[in-house]
Amino acid sequence: MNWDQCKKGYETYLRLEKSLSQNSVSAYMNDxxxxxxxxxxxxxxxxxxxxxLEHLRAFVEWMSSNNVSPRTQARTISGTKSFFKFLLMENVIEADPTTLLESPKIGRKLPDILTPDEIDQIIDAIDLKKPEGVRNKAIIExxxxxxxxxSELVNLKISNxxxxEEYIVVEGKSEKExxxxxSVKAIxxxxxxxEKYRVNLNVSADSEDILFLNRRGRQLSRVMIFTIIKGLADKVKLNKNISPHTFRHSFASQLxxxxxxxRAVQEMLGHESILTTEIYTHLDQDYLKDTVNRHHPRS
Structure with a gap:
């Protein structure tokens, strides 16, 4: 098999056997x-x-010399290992050259979170006189x-x-529900x-069950959500790097x-491993001190 055949087979494997989302497949294939x-x-x-192995180490050195961040290097190396494991499984290669390939050590970067007051500031900055203002408020909530x-937001279905009962069904990564x-406020x-915006749209046939739509009655794109939030963040002049994920991070941190x-937070976020959820536990010192005082036998 040549490179093109290997990549085509790997892409099919990611889609069908691993059941990865289109975004995940694209990320793997890009690397x-x-x-x-x-x-x-x-x-x-x-x-x-x-x-x-020496060829792959040269690739890693090339990434480093081109100022590729350690986090991106680690992700790319992880994808490389997955790719060659697939080739080994398909008997394209006889030995896995990535066995001794090491990833750079990376620290956990804690993204910014928003306080409830800051979230209220962002919501208050929405112009509800505009038709899409009502939609944007619902999106933030x-x-x-x-x-x-x-990705879960833009794919949220009315039928879910x-x-x-005050809950929604979310289709997460790898099509897991x-x-x-x-909250009642979000509802x-x-x-x-x-009632005020969506009902007045001429909804396209392929978006009838999609909750959040654009003016043309079609599903909103991920980029559009980023644009909406970036615009609101600039409007209130918060000195933080804000994205859609900031609200997810704030949700988990405040819980x-x-x-x-x-583990309850892990379930709500849809994390396979609780280690992923632990990044949200960057709690303030008062909370940590209070936890020790209340629960440690020497306190």
């Missing part, structure tokens, strides 16, 4: 394309069978109330809203959006600071 471009340019006519990923509680804002069980 593998970088790898194969480097290998074929540096080592003319090299085949998948001929790749050895849904992100913050449910801790959604931006269970307002009577989970139930997430939703009311979503109902307001549906844990309020005493929520880490």
């Amino acid at each position: 593998i394309n970088k790898l194969t471009t480097f290998l074929t340019s540096e080592y003319k006519n090299i085949t998948p069978k001929e790749v050895k 849904a992100l913050y109330s449910c801790g959604l990923r931006v 809203l269970h307002f009577e 989970r139930m997430v509680p939703i 009311n804002d979503i109902k307001d959006y549906v 844990i600071e309020g005493g929520a069980d880490l």
Whole structure:
């Protein structure tokens, strides 16, 4: 198999056997394309069978010399290992050259969070006189109330809203569904959006069950959500790097600071590993001190 055949087979494997989302598949394939471009340019006519550890280490050194961040390097190396494991499984190669390939050590970067007051400032900055203002308010409340990923928000379906029971069904990564509680405030804002904005749209046939739509009655894009939030953040002049994920991070952090069980938060966020959820436990010193005082036998 040549490189193109290997990559095509790997992409099919990610889609069908691993059931990854389109965004995840694209990210993996983008990294593998970088790898194969480097290998074929540096080592003319090299085949998948001929790749050895030294070739991959040269690729890692190339990334470092081009100022690729350690976090991006680690992600790319992880994808490279997955790719060659697939080739080994398919008997394209006889030995895995990535076995001794090391990833750079990276620290955990704690993103900014928003306080409830700051979130209120952002919501107050929405111009509700504009038709899309009602929609944008519902979007912010849904992100913050449910801790959604931006991809989960834009794919949220009307048929998955269970307002009577105060929960929604979220389709997360790898098409896994989970139930997430939703606040009464978010419910009311979503109902307001549906009754005042969505009902007046000429909804396209492929978006009839999608909750949040643009002016043309089609599903909102991820980029549009980023644009909405960036515009509001600039308007209130908060000195923080704000994105849709900031609301998810704030949701989790404030739950844990309020005493929520880490495993409950893990379930609501849709994390496979609780280690991923632990990044949200950057609690303030007063909370940590209070926890020790209340629970440690020597306190």
